[in-house]
Amino acid sequence: ANHSSQTNEQAEVVPKDKNELRVALSVSPPSIDLVKTSTTVALQVGWHIFEPLVTLDKDYKPTPMLAKSFEVSEDGKEVTFTLREGITFHNGKTLGVEDVIASLNRWKELSPNGKTALVGATISSKENDKVVITLEKPSGTLLTSLAFPQQGAVIMPKEVIDAATEEGVKEYIGTGPFKFVEWKQDQYILLEKFADYKALSEPANGLGGKKEAKVDRIYFHTVPDAATRVAGLQSGEYDFADELPYDNYEQLKADPNLVTVVAKPQKYVGLIFNKKQGLFSSAVARQAVNAALDQEVIMIGITGNPDFFRLDHSLMFAEQPWHSDAGKEKYNQKNPELAKKLLNEAGYKGEPVTIITTKDYDYIYKSSLMVKDHLEKIGVKVNFELYDWPTMVSKRSDETKWNIFFTGFPTYTNPVQTLYLDSRNKWPGWYNNPEMDALLDELRHTIKFEDQKAIFDKIQTLYWEDLPSVKLGDLHGLAAHRNYVKGYQYFMDSPFWNVSVQ
Amino acid sequence: MVYVPLLEVKSLRTSFSTELGEVTAVDGVSFHVNAGETVGLVGESGCGKSVTSLSILRLFRKHSGTKLGGEIFFEQKELLTSSMNELQEIRGNQISMIFQDPMSSLNPVYTVGNQISESIMLHQKLSKKEAFEKTIEMLSLVGIPSPEKRVNDYPHQLSGGMRQRVMIAMGLCCHPKLLIADEPTTALDVTIQAQILDLMKGLQEQLQMGIMLITHDLGVVAEVCDRVLVMYLGQIVEEATVEILFENPKHPYTIGLMKSIPTIDGKRGEKLHVIEGMVPSLHQIPAGCRFAPRCPFADEKCRHHSPDLIGVGDGHKVRCWHHERIGIGGGNGIAIGNQ
Amino acid sequence: MQLETNEVKETPLLQASNLVKHFPMKRGYFGEKSYVKAVSDLSLTIYQGETYGLVGESGCGKSTTGRMILRLLEPTSGSVRYRGKEVTHFSEEELRSIRKEMQIIFQDPYSALNPRKKIGKAIQEPMSIYNIGDAKQHKEAVLELLRKVGLQPEHYDRYPHEFSGGQRQRIVLARALAVHPAFIVCDEPVSALDVSIQSQILNLLEQLQEDFELTYLFIAHDLSVVRHISDRVGVMYLGHLVEEAPTDVLFSEPLHPYTRALLSAVPEPNPKKRRERIVLSGDVPSPINLPSGCVFHPRCPQAIETCKKEVPILRELAKHHRVACHLI
Amino acid sequence: METSSVTMVGTGSATPPMHHAKIVVNRFFANRLAVSGSILVLLITMICILAPLLTSYDPIEMNVQERLKPPSTSHWFGTDEFGRDVFTRVVYGSRISMGVGFSVVMITSVVGLMFGLYSAYYRKLDNFLMRINDGLMAFPAILLAIAILAALGPKMSNVIIALSVVYIPTVARAIRSAAITVREQTYIEAIRALGGKSWRIIWLHIAPNCLSPLIVQATFIFAYAVITEASLSFLGAGTPPPEPSWGNILNDGRTIMKQAWWMTVFPGVSIMMTVLGLNLLGDGLRDLLDPHTNKAKK
Amino acid sequence: MGGYLLKRIVSLLPVLFVVAIVDFIIIHLTPGDPASVMLGSQATEEELANLREQLGLTLPIYTRFFQWIIGILQGDLGWSIFMDMPVTEAISEHLGPTLSLTILAEIIAILFAIPLGIMAANRRGSWMDQSFMTFAMLGISLPSFWIGLNLILLFAVQFNWLPAAGYQPLSSGIVNHLKYLIMPAVSLGIMQGALIARMTRSSMLEVLGENYIRTAEAKGLKMWIVTYKHALRNAFIPILTVIGLSFATLIGGAVVTETVFNIPGIGKLIVNSVLRRDYEVIQGTVLMIAAAYVFINLIVDILYAYIDPRVRYDKS
Ligand SMILES: Nc1ncnc2c1ncn2[C@@H]1O[C@H](COP(=O)(O)OP(=O)(O)OP(=O)(O)O)[C@@H](O)[C@H]1O
C-alpha cells in the first residue's frame, strides 16, 4: 500500500458521498445465506449482516462474538457458550438461546464444516443464556470450526430458519453492524447501517472486538469484468474493488488517489491429482510431478510480481500458529532429472495427461499453463482442456475425464478442514489413505494445541510423501480503494465495519 | 419580325463518360419544332432519341459525366446555358415531358392526384384545394372515368392506359407550349395506343402546342406527325414532311426501314426485305457514313467520308452521298436510279 | 376456299380442347380465394406444316395457352392431343419423350439463355439431355445448327452477352432445333427486337419451316407480323378465342367487332391512308372479375342486351372461319 | 436485289468492343477501395501462410522473465504477461482467425447453397426449411454461438461449427432469394421445355447463376466470422488459449490496456485491417457481380 | 390490416417453436450444472448431489422440457434457480438497461446515418461522399468491444469525464442516466450507424436513378423536394429493413457491450446465466429475444405498408 500521494496538487478528490461505500465485487453471490453457500463473495457480503458465536482474532484463534464467553469441559466433550445480553436482530427481535440452537442445528445439517465438527453432537440450552454443545468424542477443533467464517456457524432468528426452504432462508436477518436492504440482481446488494447494533467494547482484533458501522450504506456492486473494476476504481465510480489483476498493480500504485492492498494470507494454489484412475493413482508418478516443478517460476507466471506470492510449503499459513516445517525439503525441487527417473519408475509410457482448467479464474488458468509447460519439459504429453467453471466442475467429478486440475484453498482455521485430505469427503481426486484419515481423526480429538501441532507435523510429512496434491505456493490478492477510505484492513476477506469515508 | 420556331436545336452534341471511354450518343443534331406542329423522331433502339429529348431539359443526373454541346433555343431563350432556377421555371410549365413507361415514371408512393397537383401548385401558384380541383379537371380531360375517385388512387391501382393518361394529364396541366412525348404508347396495346394518340391529337388542337413525338413505329409517325426526323446512330439522317418521307424517302436506311416491316395490307407470302447486320455500338462508330457498313449502296467514299445533312428541296434533308441515285423502285427491292 | 395462297393443311398435328387455366390468387388470410381466369374454354387445332397465329392484347392469355399446350403449365382442365395422343396426363417421363418434338421460343431473347453457359454448350444441352450421340457428334451437330440459323462457327465459344437480341433469338432457335422438333411455339419471338432485325428473324423462321417441315404456333400482338407469317389466325380476348380464320379471310373480312376494332387500330405507315378508326373505349377488364356474358360487351360498340347475359359460343360460319359473337 | 435471309453480314461486329471478362477486371481495378481491400486480404493471407518464416519465436512457449516488455527491436509488438512475443502471437493468431473465417465460409457456402437451392426449387420443402431458418435467425448471432460453444466445449473446431450454424441461415436465405429470381428466368423454363430434369436445372443452371451472390455473401460472412470469433474469444468463449487468436490476445491484454497497450492495439488493428479488407473486397465484388441485390438482406 | 396482423402473428408461432426447441436442446447439452456454481469450489460430491436433487436437475430431460413448455403456454417462463425469482421478474429487472442502451444506440445511429447517407448520395463521388463512406466502412470493420475499450481508456480513465462502467436507471435523473449510457451506446451504435448510412446512400442512389425521379425533375420541382419528398420515401424501405435488423443485432451485440461496460442488461443476464447454468433463465430470455426479433420484423412490415401503398394493397 502506498500513502505518498500528496505530491499531486490537483488531485484533491472528494468522495461522492461520505456516508456511502461503493464496493466492486467480481461475482454475484448465489445467495448470502452463509450456511448454505461456501462461495467467498457470499461471505464478503454476509459477514456484515450475520455474526457467529465465536470468531477469529488476529492470531486466528477463537474469540467471543455473540457469546460473551465460552468454556470447554475437562474431557473436551462439552462446550458451553454464554450469550451476550441485549443483542437484537435486524428485525427487532432479541437474541435468545432458541435462535442459537436452531442456527447451530442448521449448520450441522447443511454445512460440511458443521457436519464434521458437530458429528453426533447435541445442542441444548442451559439457564437462560447458555448454550451447551455435547459431543460424542472430545474435539480439539470445534471452536476453530465454529469460528471459521466460510459456511460459518452464523446465528439467525429461529423463525427465519423455520421458514427456510431448500433454496435457503427467505429473509436475511442477522445481528451484524449492517442490515440487508436490497438486492438488484447483477447490479448491487445494498446494506445499511444497523442503528441498534451493540458492539463489543474490546478494541477490534482480527474479526473480533469492537465493530462499528462508520458509513450509512454499503453498495456491493457486481462487476465481473476486472478491467471494468480497475477503470471504475480509477474514475471514482467505486471506492473499493478487489480481485484486481496483478498486472494493474504498478498502475494502481502510481495513482495518487488510490491505496493498494496486498491481501494476505488469502489462499494457496494446489494441483490436484486424480488418484482414483490413470497415471497419478501411483504415488511415484505424483512425486515425479512434484520433483519437476519450479514453484518460483510458476508463481511468477501466475502473478508476475513477487509481492503477490510467497513460496511456502506448509498447508497452514505462516501467519497461523499451525505453520509447520515438516516436508519442506520436498517443496520446490526443480529437479527434472529426478522427475524423469521417477516417471520412468512409475511406468509412464507417453500416454496423454489431461489437465482440465478454466479461464474463469485467472490463477487457475495460469497455474495450469505453467504446470503444463513444466510437464512437457519432462516429456509428459499434455492434453490441455479449457472449460468454463461449471463444465470444469462437472468434468472433475468424473474420474475418467481428467488427471490434473487446479484450485485454490482458503485460509482454514484448522488442518482438519483441508478438504482433499480426508477420504470421507469424497472430494474430486478421491484421495484415500487410511493413515491420513487416522491422523486427521487423531488431531480432531486431541485437545491440547501442542499435541495437535505434533500430529499436524506428521500429517504434513505424509502429505509431502504421498502428495494427494501439490501445493504450489501462497497466493495473495490485490485489492485497492480510494485514498479517502480509511480504516480498511484485510483479514480473511474484506471487512467494512470500522471503515470510514473521509 | 423574323419568324422564330418554338424550339430550335442547333448542333446538339451529348456525350457520356463510360467505363469504356466517352461515348457520344447524340452527335450534331439540329432541328426545330414550330408551335402547333407535331414532329416525329424515329429510329432504332439506341440511336439517341431519348437522349436528344432529355438534353432539351437537361434531365441528366448530376455527376453522371454528361457533356452537352451546341445550342437549344426555346422561344429564343438558350436552355443549355440557363441557370437551374430558370430551367426549373420552364420544366413542366412551358415544356412538358411524357415518358415511355408510365409505371416506372410515376412515383409509386404518392397518389396520382398528389403528383399532378404538385406541379400545378408549383407553376400556377394555386392553393392546395384549387390545385386539386384543377387536377380532377385534367383527369377528366384525358378521359379518365370518375376522376374524383381516381385522384386518390396510387399508380399501381391503375391500368397501363390509365397511367399513361395520368402522365399526359400531368404533362398538360400547366398548358405547356411544347410537349415532348418519348415513346408514349410503346408499352400499350394497339387499341389503347389508338385511344392515346387520339387523345393527344385532340388536345393539341385544343391547346395549340408543339409536340415532339419520339417513336420507333413508322405507323404511328404516319398517323400523327407533320414532319419526321429519322435518326441513325446519334445523327439525323433524313428530315422531311411526313408525306414526302413516305412518298419519296431518300436515305437508304429510311428506305430499308420502310421496306422491312410487314404491313397490314401489303402483299403476303413473300420474303421481307432485310437490312443486313445491326446497329453498331457507340464505341465503334464507323468512319465515314455511319450507315455504310449496312448499306447496299456504300462505296469507298461512303466508308471514308461522312456526308452532311443536305437539303433536297421542300424542307427535305438527307445525309447521304448517293441520295440522288436512290429511290424506291418497284417491287420489293430498292432501285438505284440512273447510272 | 377463297384464296389459293391460303390453302389450309388438313392433318391435325395438335388439338387443344376446352383448355382452361385459372391461377389461384390469395387475397387476405381469411379472404376467399380468387382466380385469375387466364384462359377460358379454349379449343384450337393446328395442322401439320402450318403456322397458326395467335393474336390479342397483352394479358389475354396467349402465352398461357402456348405453355399449356407444351405442358409447361398444367391446365386447370381440358386436354391436349399431339398426333392423336392424349398428352394431358402424361407423366414426367412420358412427357420427356414428346418434348423432343415440341419446342418453344420466348419473347425475350435476353433471358432465354443461361448467361453462364457458352453458346455451343447451350445448343448442345438438349442433346445431352436426351443422350443423343457422343461429344464429337455433338460439336458437329452444333456447328451445323449454327450455320443453319446464320451464325458463324467462331460463335461456338462465346457467351450470350456477347450477342445482340437478334443473334440470341437465332441461338434459341438453334437450341430448339437441336432435338429435331416438329412443332414450335413461338411466343412473340420478334416483339423485343428492333424493326430492322425483326425481318431477319421472320425470314429465318420461314426458311426453317421449309427446311425442317416445322409447324408453328406463332403468338404475337403485332397484327402485321401475324398477317405476314401465319396461315391461319386466332384472335383472343380475355382468355377467350373470339375469332379464327385463314389469314386473308380474317384480315379482309373480320367478323367479330373486336377483331374489327383491333385491325382498324393498327397505325398504317402511310400518311395518305389515314383511315377511320374504331377507337374502343375503356381498358381490358381484369381477368379476375370477368364480365358476364360476352367478355367483350363492356367495350363493344354494338353490344346488345343478350351480350350481357349469354356467353357466345364459337361457331363455324364459313369453312375454317369461326366466330364467337351474338351479332353474327 | 434479294438477300438470303439466313446469312448475316458483318456478324463479326456482333462482338462487343471489349470482352466481358476484361471489362469486369477493368472495372474492378478502377475501384480503388476494392483493390486496396484485396491487397489487404492478400497480405493477411500471406502472413497466415508464411507465419513460421516471419518470426523466430514460439507462439505458446512462455518465458516469464520477459513478461510485458514494450515493443522493441527484439519484440516488435512487445511481449505478453507470459513473456510470449506478441508479434508472433498476432502472426499465428491470423492463422486461427483467418482459418476459422475460411472454414466457416466454406461450410456455410456449401450447406447454405444446398439449403437455399432446394428450398427455392421445392416449395413444400421451402416452408419447412425457412421456418427453421427463421428460427435460427431469430437468435442473436453471438448468443447462439456462445450457447453452442458452451454445449460443445471451447475448441477451434467447435468455434467453426458454432459460427457455421450461426451463418448458414444468412447464406441460405441469400441463395434462396437469388435462386428464386433465377428460377423465374425464361432460360430455366426453356430447359424444362427441353425436358431437363430437376437436378440438371438446379445444379447446372440455377446454381451457377447464384454464385455471384454467394461469393459476395461469402466475403461478408468471412468478415463477420472474423469479428464474431474475436468477440467470442474476447468474451472467453471462443478459441481456447493458449492457442493465440486475435480475440483472446485482446482478452488477455484488456485488463492491462493502459500499461501494455501493445497487447490490445496490435490484435485490434489486425482485426480491423482484416475485416476492413474483406468488407472492401465484398463491396467491390458486389458492385461488380451482383449490383442489384437488395443490400438490406445480406 | 387486422387479418394481416393475425396472419403474421400466427406465422410466428412455428418460428418461436423452433427457437424453443433449439434453445432447450443446446442448453441441456451443455455440461455442468447450477449446483456446482452455487456451492463453489469447495463443495463436496454429497452436497452437490443433494442440491441437484433439490433443484430438480435429476428429472429426465423430456419431463423438464414438457414442464417448461407447459409453463410457457400458461405464461410462465420458469424460475431462476440462481437468483431465486421468477424468470419473468429476472427479465423485467434486466430489461430496462438493455432497452435504454439499444434505443439510445439506435437513435445515435439513425440521427447521424440517414442525413449523412443522403448527403453522400447527393454528392456522389465528392470528397464528402468518399470520406463519409470511408468512415462508414471503418465503422463496420471495428469490433464494438474494441471501440468500447478505447472509449473507456480515453474518456473514463484518461480524462475522467464519464464513468467507466455501470448503469444508473432513468429514475436517477436523465443526465445521470445518459452519462452512463453514452459510451456504450456509441460503441454499440457505430456499426449500425455505419450500416444504415451505407444503406441510405446506396438506396438513395438507386432511387435517384429511377424514372419517376426524372419525372419529378421534369416537372420543374426544386432539388430538395425531389430528394426529400420523392426519393427518400421510396428509398426508405431498404433502410427500414436495415434499421429493423439493426435493432435485432443490437440486442445481440449488447451482450458484448454490456460485458465491457458492466451494464446489468439482458445480454449480461444471459452470459451470466450461461456461466451459472441457470437453465430456465437462459431459455426464457432467449425465447423472449427471439420473440422481440420477430416482433420487430412485424413492426417493420407494418411500417412498410405505411410507407409503400403497394405493400398495403397487396396484403390487405
Ligand atoms: N447515361 C448514359 N450513360 C451512357 N450512355 C448512355 C446514357 N444514356 C444513354 N446512353 C446511350 O446513348 C445511346 C442512345 O440512347 P437513347 O436512350 O437515346 O436511345 P433511344 O433512341 O431512346 O432508344 P430506345 O428506342 O431504346 O429508347 C444508347 O447507346 C445508350 O446506351
Ligand SMILES: Nc1ncnc2c1ncn2[C@@H]1O[C@H](COP(=O)(O)OP(=O)(O)OP(=O)(O)O)[C@@H](O)[C@H]1O
Ligand atoms: N403464373 C401466373 N400466376 C398468376 N397469374 C398469371 C400467371 N401467369 C399469367 N398470369 C395471368 O394470366 C393472364 C394471361 O397471361 P398471359 O401471360 O398468358 O398473357 P399474354 O397474352 O401472353 O400477354 P402478353 O402479351 O403480355 O405476353 C394475365 O392476366 C396474367 O397476369
Ligand SMILES: [Mg+2]
Ligand atoms: Mg428511348
Ligand SMILES: [Mg+2]
Ligand atoms: Mg405473353
